[in-house]
Amino acid sequence: MLAVLGVAVSAAMLLDMVMLATGMRQSLRSLLLSRGFQLRVAPKGTLPFDTEATLDSTSALAARLRANPDVVSVSPVLGGHVHVRPRSGDGAALTSVALGVESTVQGDYELLNGGDATADDALVVNDAFLAASHRRIGDSLTVAVDYDPQLRAYAGTRLMRLTGRARFLYLAAGQRAVAMPLATLQSLGGAARADRSSLVMVRAREGADVERTRLWIERTFPRSAAISTETAMRQVDERLSYFRQLAFILGSVSLIVGFLLVTTLVTVSVNERLGEIAVLRAIGVARHRVVTQIVLEGVAIMTVATPLGLALGLMTARWLNGILAAFPGLPEAIDFFLFQPSAAWASLGMLAVSGVLAGVYPSWRGASQPIATTLRQEAIG
Numbered sequence: 497m498l499a500v501l502g503v504a505v506s507a508a509m510l511l512d513m514v515m516l517a518t519g520m521r522q523s524l525r526s527l528l529l530s531r532g533f534q535l536r537v538a539p540k541g542t543l544p545f546d547t548e549a550t551l552d553s554t555s556a557l558a559a560r561l562r563a564n565p566d567v568v569s570v571s572p573v574l575g576g577h578v579h580v581r582p583r584s585g586d587g588a589a590l591t592s593v594a595l596g597v598e599s600t601v602q603g604d605y606e607l608l609n610g611g612d613a614t615a616d617d618a619l620v621v622n623d624a625f626l627a628a629s630h631r632r633i634g635d636s637l638t639v640a641v642d643y644d645p646q647l648r649a650y651a652g653t654r655l656m657r658l659t660g661r662a663r664f665l666y667l668a669a670g671q672r673a674v675a676m677p678l679a680t681l682q683s684l685g686g687a688a689r690a691d692r693s694s695l696v697m698v699r700a701r702e703g704a705d706v707e708r709t710r711l712w713i714e715r716t717f718p719r720s721a722a723i724s725t726e727t728a729m730r731q732v733d734e735r736l737s738y739f740r741q742l743a744f745i746l747g748s749v750s751l752i753v754g755f756l757l758v759t760t761l762v763t764v765s766v767n768e769r770l771g772e773i774a775v776l777r778a779i780g781v782a783r784h785r786v787v788t789q790i791v792l793e794g795v796a797i798m799t800v801a802t803p804l805g806l807a808l809g810l811m812t813a814r815w816l817n818g819i820l821a822a823f824p825g826l827p828e829a830i831d832f833f834l835f836q837p838s839a840a841w842a843s844l845g846m847l848a849v850s851g852v853l854a855g856v857y858p859s860w861r862g863a864s865q866p867i868a869t870t871l872r873q874e875a876i877g
Contacts, residue, residue, distance in 0.1 A: 502754075504802075507809065510750045511806055516743040518834070519831055520831065521729065522836065523831040524732055530665060532603070532699050536728075537695065539721070551694070554574075558572055568699045571696070573694055574596035574682060574694050590625075590628055592672035593671060593672065595675045596682060602675070603665075605620065607661075608663055612660055615677075618677065619656040619659060620674065621673065623661065625673060626661065635658045636657050642688075652684035654680070754850055763857070763858040774871050783863045794855030798847050806843070816833060
């Protein structure tokens with residue numbers, strides 16, 4: 497049982513490291529493609545929402561993009577912050593991330609209940625906002641933007657109606673967020689935000705060459721940068737190389753520990769049965785059959801311990817994922833440890849090979865002992 501538990505811990509760590517090596521990348525890729533948008537257009541030299549830079553003439557840009565036969569839909573998004581005044585009028589205003597979207601084509605949130613932000617005064621919020629503001633769907637609230645500390649006044653205010661509750665895909669856990677029609681957020685910001693957007697998401701038609709579309713966008717709009725999902729993933733791979741290296745090292749260590757543990761157990765078992773092995777050889781049992789039997793013992797230990805290790809690995813991964821997911825700025829939907837059948841099969845395969853290799857040395861050593869000498873030593877002992 498101690499041997500099985502030891503191998504199970506090694507198997508759990510191996511599974512977790514295989515999941516870590518590929519999980520975050522696959523999770524991010526799934527997140528970027530969850531709404532079907534393969535391209536994101538942002539101001540040149542910036543990442544989407546990385547700075548306060550915006551794209552001007554958004555309506556003309558969107559119309560030109562929609563005219564491309566390879567483009568199915570275009571979703572402009574304006575980002576910012578809004579301040580919601582408390583019910584009583586006293587106390588500090590509640591600040592939240594704000595997104596101006598076109599609700600019919602938006603790809604930033606999933607509506608959970610209520611109505612979408614279709615009317616000019618409609619507001620869709622997440623659970624964190626509801627909890628902090630103590631509001632409910634159907635309430636009216638005053639929304640303000642761009643507070644000027646010198647004038648102690650807001651650039652624009654508007655009475656809005658809370659129409660829906662949503663889950664925002666790209667925001668961190670606990671981050672308050674609201675969404676409203678793009679034109680509404682633009683008008684609240686005055687001339688500084690007129691016809692502007694922070695990001696334009698583009699969905700290409702099925703079968704279209706996304707890279708060719710990306711190059712066309714950059715040629716047509718030289719002041720913007722088009723980022724495809726594949727380009728984003730290459731940048732992510734560069735930034736996540738540390739995680740992959742760490743996962744590779746720890747996974748290798750866990751595999752080696754499991755291998756050495758099984759090898760030690762099988763070797764001790766063989767040393768205790770050298771006389772029995774010599775008797776089998778003496779009565780005509782072939783050497784390869786003895787080797788096979790001992791190798792199967794190592795495989796059996798791995799086979800019994802692996803299911804327990806996989807279950808332990810999944811529980812550990814869930815706990816570790818909860819810790820890492822709380823890292824500031826990371827989208828709530830990102831998983832560091834994403835379970836995939838391929839990861840489980842890869843772990844099983846490596847453990848099976850390790851179990852076979854663990855029994856090769858002790859089995860060959862036991863089967864190669866001189867029969868007469870071994871029997872005489874056993875008789876004297």
